[in-house]
Each structure stands twice: as C-alpha cells, then as structure tokens.
Amino acid sequence: MRNPTFHRRLLRRLLGIAATLACLGVAVLVPADRTAADAVFPTAIDLPAGFRPEGIAIGTLPVAYLGSQADGSIYRTSLMTGEGAILSPGPGTPSLGLQLDHHGRLFVAGGSAGDARVVDTRTGAVSANYRLGTSPDTFVNDAVLTSAGAWFTDSRTPVLYHLPVGHDGALPPPEAVVRLPLTGDIAYVPGAFNANGIVRTPDGTGLIIMQSVTGRLFRVDPATGTTRRIDIGTETVPDGDGLLLYGSTLFVVQNRRNAIAVIALDAAGATGTVERRLTDPRFDTPTTIAASGNRLYLPNARLTTPRSPTTPYNAVAVDRPFQSLHPIRTGTTKSATGYRRPTRSRSPIPVTSGR
Numbered sequence: 001m002r003n004p005t006f007h008r009r010l011l012r013r014l015l016g017i018a019a020t021l022a023c024l025g026v027a028v029l030v031p032a033d034r035t036a037a038d039a040v041f042p043t044a045i046d047l048p049a050g051f052r053p054e055g056i057a058i059g060t061l062p063v064a065y066l067g068s069q070a071d072g073s074i075y076r077t078s079l080m081t082g083e084g085a086i087l088s089p090g091p092g093t094p095s096l097g098l099q100l101d102h103h104g105r106l107f108v109a110g111g112s113a114g115d116a117r118v119v120d121t122r123t124g125a126v127s128a129n130y131r132l133g134t135s136p137d138t139f140v141n142d143a144v145l146t147s148a149g150a151w152f153t154d155s156r157t158p159v160l161y162h163l164p165v166g167h168d169g170a171l172p173p174p175e176a177v178v179r180l181p182l183t184g185d186i187a188y189v190p191g192a193f194n195a196n197g198i199v200r201t202p203d204g205t206g207l208i209i210m211q212s213v214t215g216r217l218f219r220v221d222p223a224t225g226t227t228r229r230i231d232i233g234t235e236t237v238p239d240g241d242g243l244l245l246y247g248s249t250l251f252v253v254q255n256r257r258n259a260i261a262v263i264a265l266d267a268a269g270a271t272g273t274v275e276r277r278l279t280d281p282r283f284d285t286p287t288t289i290a291a292s293g294n295r296l297y298l299p300n301a302r303l304t305t306p307r308s309p310t311t312p313y314n315a316v317a318v319d320r321p322f323q324s325l326h327p328i329r330t331g332t333t334k335s336a337t338g339y340r341r342p343t344r345s346r347s348p349i350p351v352t353s354g355r
Contacts, residue, residue: 087121
C-alpha cells in the first residue's frame with residue numbers, strides 16, 4: 001500500500017540532495033515520472049520586472065529558459081524552486097521563439113531584428129548570429145528543430161528560414177541560410193501576424209505552422225514550401241500563437257483568448273479535431289508553451305497591460321490533460337525534414353514553439 005507520508009518525506013530528501021548537488025555544480029537528472037515532484041514544484045514563477053516574456057524552452061532537466069521581448073535577454077529558472085537569473089544579456093532587440101537542442105544550445109528567433117542567434121546555455125555566450133530577413137518586412141517569430149537543422153517562421157514575409165545544422169551538431173556558416181518561399185493555401189494578410197508557431201507533424205514528414213490572423217493551421221512540405229490548410233472541421237483557433245506537439249496531440253496557445261486549444265491530429269498532420277480548450281484564471285495573454293513532467297508551462301506576456309520597467313511578469317504551470325495523449329500508428333518514417341522517428345511513442349518528446 002502506498003504510504004503518502006513516506007513518499008512526501010522521501011521526495012523532500014531527494015529534492016534536498018538535488019539542491020545540494022546543484023549548488024556544487026553537479027547536473028541532476030530527474031526521473032521521467034515526476035508526478036510526486038510536480039506536486040511540490042511551484043505553479044507560478046516570477047520573472048524580472050519589465051521583462052516582457054515571450055518564448056519558453058524546457059529540456060530534459062527541470063530548467064526553463066525564457067526570452068524577453070523588451071531587450072532580448074534570456075532568463076534561466078529552476079522549475080524545482082522558481083529561482084533564476086539572467087543567463088545571457090540581450091542585444092537590445094527581441095528574443096521570441098526558443099528551441100533547445102541536445103548540445104545545450106538555445107536557438108532564438110529575433111523578431112523585428114530579422115535575425116536568429118544561438119546561445120550556449122552553459123555560459124550564456126552567443127555562439128552564432130544569422131541574418132534571416134530584412135527590416136521592415138520581417139518578423140522572425142518562432143523556431144523548431146529537426147535533425148536537419150532549425151526552421152524559423154516570419155510573420156511578415158511568406159517564407160521559412162532553414163539553418164542546416166550538421167548531423168554532428170556543427171552550426172552552418174551565415175551564407176548557408178536557406179529561404180524557402182511559402183506557396184499553396186496560405187495567404188498572408190499585410191500588416192498582420194501571419195505565420196507564428198511551428199512544430200513537426202506527428203509522423204515527422206512535414207511541418208505545421210499557425211497563422212495567427214486567420215486562426216488557421218497549415219501543413220508545410222519542407223522540400224517545396226507548399227502549404228495545405230489543416231482540416232479541423234468548422235473550428236478555427238483565433239489568436240493562435242505558440243504550439244506544442246505531444247504525440248499526435250497539438251496544443252495551441254490562444255493568447256488574447258487566454259486559452260489552450262487541444263487538437264487531436266492524424267499522423268500526417270493533414271486533419272484534426274479540436275477536443276477541448278483549457279483555461280486558467282492566472283492566464284494573462286500567454287504566448288508560448290512548453291512541457292515538463294505532467295505540467296504545461298506558459299509565460300504571461302500581459303499584452304493588454306501597459307508596459308513599464310516595473311511591470312511584474314511571471315510564467316504559470318497547469319496540469320497536462322492525460323486524455324489528450326494520442327499514440328501514433330505503428331511504423332517508421334524518414335521525413336523530408338530529416339527527422340527519423342518511430343510513429344508510435346510511449347513517451348513522446350514534446351516539441352514546442354510559438355511567439
């Protein structure tokens with residue numbers, strides 16, 4: 001029989017050991033099943049005043065990275081304690097969508113600066129900078145990683161940017177940036193937020209992008225740039241922003257609606273069903289989403305609140321609905337994105353992105 005008192009004591013001891021090791025500079029691995037740990041982790045994480053958070057990325061450790069719209073700084077925080085600090089001072093331009101790779105590097109979308117940079121999460125140093133678009137007709141909004149490299153959306157210009165990262169993790173030179181025009185079903189609306197969040201399809205053969213202004217999702221062929229609208233029936237996801245793929249479930253943050261749409265996709269990402277929407281009274285125009293353990297973490301951008309250097313900001317955690325996890329049909333695919341994965345996963349890796 002499960003003894004709640006024993007487990008609470010054990011958890012406190014483990015967390016105490018983890019905190020001690022962390023102080024000594026030792027990396028601590030947390031078990032995949034963190035149900036008990038989640039219960040004592042904070043459900044709200046305070047960020048620096050005036051920070052204006054946008055993107056969030058979480059890896060295998062209980063550590064989150066958040067980007068600032070205000071000056072582009074990267075903030076690193078412990079999900080165990082809620083404590084954190086600036087990891088990498090910003091360049092004075094935004095840091096929007098974030099993606100963390102297995103080499104401990106953070107790929108950062110630069111918004112109106114029209115660029116992307118790669119930050120070493122061990123030191124905070126900038127490993128590389130890439131010019132993607134040209135102002136004022138650019139807004140590099142979000143990113144996703146595949147084994148072929150990094151992909152970035154642009155909300156102003158119908159194009160995807162691709163950084164072809166080598167299989168050994170080698171970063172490409174600046175001249176290797178690929179600009180893939182978007183064709184097909186998507187139609188950009190001038191002066192509006194168009195392509196925003198981006199993730200892989202469940203079977204890894206394509207990409208999915210969110211067009212915020214229309215509330216529509218599109219599947220992109222990464223070899224040609226051809227887009228096809230994803231059929232979700234009569235539903236749309238207005239104010240759609242950051243995306244999280246978990247198995248074949250797509251979470252879509254609807255920022256000004258203070259909601260998360262939960263969509264069950266087919267393996268190819270061609271059709272889907274909006275199953276439910278999650279809301280929470282603590283949501284204050286959240287923009288992006290990441291997962292850790294059994295929780296979803298969202299930074300509150302507070303887009304309807306006047307900006308000032310003293311405005312408070314935070315990120316909040318909500319429980320991930322277990323019934324939303326849909327396994328993918330058995331098989332293995334080699335995708336045009338260069339991502340090979342089994343199409344059935346017992347413990348799917350969440351893929352996050354969004355403005």
